[in-house]
Amino acid sequence: MPELPEVEVVRAGLQEHVAGRTIADVEVLHPRAIRRHVLGAEDFTGRLAGVRIDAARRRGKYLWLELADRSAVLAHLGMSGQMRVQPETTADEKHLRVRMRFADGGPELRFVDQRTFGGLALADLVESDGTLLPETIAHIARDPMDPDFDPRHGMRALRSRRTEVKRALLDQTLVSGVGNIYADEALWRSRLHWARPADRLTAGQARTLLEAATEVMNEALRAGGTSFDALYVNVNGQSGYFDRSLDAYGQEGLPCRRCGTPIRRDPFMNRSSFSCPRCQPRPRRAR
Numbered sequence: 001m002p003e004l005p006e007v008e009v010v011r012a013g014l015q016e017h018v019a020g021r022t023i024a025d026v027e028v029l030h031p032r033a034i035r036r037h038v039l040g041a042e043d044f045t046g047r048l049a050g051v052r053i054d055a056a057r058r059r060g061k062y063l064w065l066e067l068a069d070r071s072a073v074l075a076h077l078g079m080s081g082q083m084r085v086q087p088e089t090t091a092d093e094k095h096l097r098v099r100m101r102f103a104d105g106g107p108e109l110r111f112v113d114q115r116t117f118g119g120l121a122l123a124d125l126v127e128s129d130g131t132l133l134p135e136t137i138a139h140i141a142r143d144p145m146d147p148d149f150d151p152r153h154g155m156r157a158l159r160s161r162r163t164e165v166k167r168a169l170l171d172q173t174l175v176s177g178v179g180n181i182y183a184d185e186a187l188w189r190s191r192l193h194w195a196r197p198a199d200r201l202t203a204g205q206a207r208t209l210l211e212a213a214t215e216v217m218n219e220a221l222r223a224g225g226t227s228f229d230a231l232y233v234n235v236n237g238q239s240g241y242f243d244r245s246l247d248a249y250g251q252e253g254l255p256c257r258r259c260g261t262p263i264r265r266d267p268f269m270n271r272s273s274f275s276c277p278r279c280q281p282r283p284r285r286a287r
Contacts, residue, residue, distance in 0.1 A: 002061065002077050002179075003061055003177065003178065003179035003180075003181055003182055003217075004058075004060060004061055004143055004145065004176075004177030004178070004179075004182070004217050004221075005182075005217050005218075005220035005221040006220075007058055007060075007061050007062070007063050007077070008058055008145070008221055009221065009224055010063060010077075010083055011056045011057070011058040011063055012056075013083075013085065014056035014063075014065065014083060014085075014109075015055060015056040017085040017107065017109075018053050018056065018065070018085065018102070018109055019053055019054065019055050019056055020052070020053065020054070021052070021053055021102045021103070021104060021106070022050065022051065022052045022053075022102060022103040022104070023048050023049060023050065023051050023052075023053065023100055023101070023102060023103070024049065024050075024101045024102055024103045025045065025049050025100075025101050026044065026045040026048045026049065026098065026099070026100050026101075027045070027098065027099040027100075027101075028041040028044065028045060028097075028098055029096055029097055029098065029099065030097040030098075030116065032097075032116045032119065033097035033098050033111060033113060033116065033118075033119050033120060034098070034119055034120055034121060035119055036074075036076065036119050036120075036121035037119075037120070037121040037122055043122075044120075044121075044122060047071070047122060048067075048073070048100070048122075050103075051067050051068060051069055051071075052067065052068040053065050053066070053067060053068075054066045054067065054068050057072075059131075059133060059137065059140055059142070059143065059146070059176060060140055060141070060142075060143040060172055060176025060177035061172070061176065061177055061179060062074070062134075062137050062140060062176075063075045063077065063083075064123070064134050066125065066132070070124070070125050070132075071122055071123065071124055071125060072122070072123050072124075072125055072134045073120055073121070073122060074120070074121050074122075074123045074134045074136065074137070075111070075118070075119075075120055076117075076118045076119050076120070076121075077113075077118045078113065078115065078116075078117030078118030078119070079115050079117045079118070080095075080113055080114040080115040080117065080118065081111065081112070081113040081117070081118030081119075082111070082112040082113065083109065083110075083111060084109070084110045084111075084112055085107050085108075085109055085110075086107055086108060086110055087107050087108075088101070088105075088107070088108050093110065093112045094114075095112050095113055095114040096110055096111075096112050097111050097112065097113050097116070097119075098110070098111040098120055099111075121136075123135050123136050123137075126138055129142070129148070130148075131148075139173055140172050140173065140176050141154075141157070141172065141173055141174055141175055141176045142175075142176065143175065143176040143177030143178075144175065144177065144178075144210055144213055144214040144217070145177065145214060145217060145218070145221075151207065151210055151211075154174070154175045154206075154210050155203060155206040155207055155210060157174040157175060158174060158175065158198050158201065158206050158209070158210075159198060159199055159201050159203070159206050160198075160199065161174070161198045161199060162197070162198070162199050163197070163198055164194060164195045164196065164197065164198065165187070165192060165193075165194065165195075165196045165197070165198045165201060165209070166183050166184075166187060166194035166195070166268065166273060167198075167269070168198040169183045169186070169187075169209070169213070170183055170269075175210070175213075177217065178213050178217075180249070180271050180272075180273075181246070181249045181250075182213060182216055182217055182220070183213070184248045184249040184273060184274045184275065185212075185216045185246060185247060185248055185249055186209055186212040186213035186216055187209070187212075187248070187275065187280065188247050188248035188274075188275065188276065188279070188280065189212035189215070189216065189247070190205065190208045190209045190212045191279050191280055192205065192209060192280060193275060193280045193281060193282045193283060194266070194268065194273040194275060194280075195282055195283060196283045197283070200283075219245065220245075223245065248263060248274040248275060248276065249274050250274065251263040251274055252264065252265040252274060256276040256278065256279060258276065258279050259276065259278050259279055261276050261277055261278040261279070262277075263275070263276055264276070264277050
């Protein structure tokens with residue numbers, strides 16, 4: 001699933017190509033693409049026709065188009081969702097699910113999703129912490145790249161949880177934007193094992209971890225995000241290349257770039273955690 005850097009790359013592309021434009025009509029080509037919009041395709045398309053897109057926004061891993069009528073198109077990219085800006089003469093993608101045309105007759109916006117885990121939905125905008133957010137994600141915390149993010153609050157939030165530090169780092173209500181890839185990278189940089197109890201972190205360790213997460217996500221953003229296959233692309237269909245710079249995630253059996261010890265993979269929450277057994281020793285009494 002795309003994490004903060006990948007979503008920010010898509011958001012920036014949408015801001016450049018669709019913000020300020022008025023929607024002419026919307027075509028839903030697969031019902032699963034709007035299954036989260038409980039009122040169905042007719043309501044979805046009818047409410048969008050003639051509405052201006054004011055901006056493309058993001059909080060953590062969540063992406064939406066802010067509309068002039070104080071609502072939003074919330075995009076769930078899932079495992080394979082893509083927001084593509086294409087000239088209307090471009091042939092339809094094989095897995096095209098939703099098409100959005102504009103009143104200016106320029107390039108259209110297409111939602112493409114091979115695995116159909118993602119989707120679009122309309123949501124009302126509400127004020128939360130002085131920011132307008134789609135009502136369905138108003139509980140999501142600020143992310144470390146948000147100008148109004150308070151590191152001290154993030155540190156306290158992480159240290160308040162009686163669980164593994166990685167599980168706390170992935171909790172989007174504590175600190176948003178960090179997913180499995182960048183959690184492993186931040187923990188490697190901080191020399192912390194994923195199973196270390198979060199409530200036993202020192203303030204300094206929590207600060208170092210959040211700084212590492214911010215640092216690695218900024219580096220990934222400059223590289224255009226992390227692409228492991230052709231399913232993650234920006235609005236122009238280009239892949240990111242930060243996967244070439246990963247130190248822990250996906251590096252099982254390869255030598256740690258710091259000490260040379262082979263990177264280990266452990267099962268974690270139906271996924272995997274990657275760490276260096278020497279640089280990130282497992283705590284003796286991990287929960």
